[in-house]
Amino acid sequence: MMEEKSIKKLLELQGFPVDETDILYTQGILAIVKQAQTSLTDFPDLYKEKPIIVVDKEVLAND
Numbered sequence: 001m002m003e004e005k006s007i008k009k010l011l012e013l014q015g016f017p018v019d020e021t022d023i024l025y026t027q028g029i030l031a032i033v034k035q036a037q038t039s040l041t042d043f044p045d046l047y048k049e050k051p052i053i054v055v056d057k058e059v060l061a062n063d
Contacts, residue, residue, distance in 0.1 A: 002030055 004023045007030075011018050040046065 002027060 004027070007023055007026050008018050011026075
């Protein structure tokens with residue numbers, strides 16, 4: 001995970017205001033992005049697979 005100092009520095013370099021209470025939130029978002037990138041690296045053709053959808057006939061009849 002990226003250190004608080006690094007996040008603060010990067011935000012300041014891009015001209016964004018830095019609120020100390022947002023640093024942990026930003027760390028969490030960066031961790032989620034990194035996890036998603038890792039998944040795409042491990043399974044590059046994942047987006048080509050079609051999802052399976054199961055629909056209940058009663059739901060369609062009552063709509």
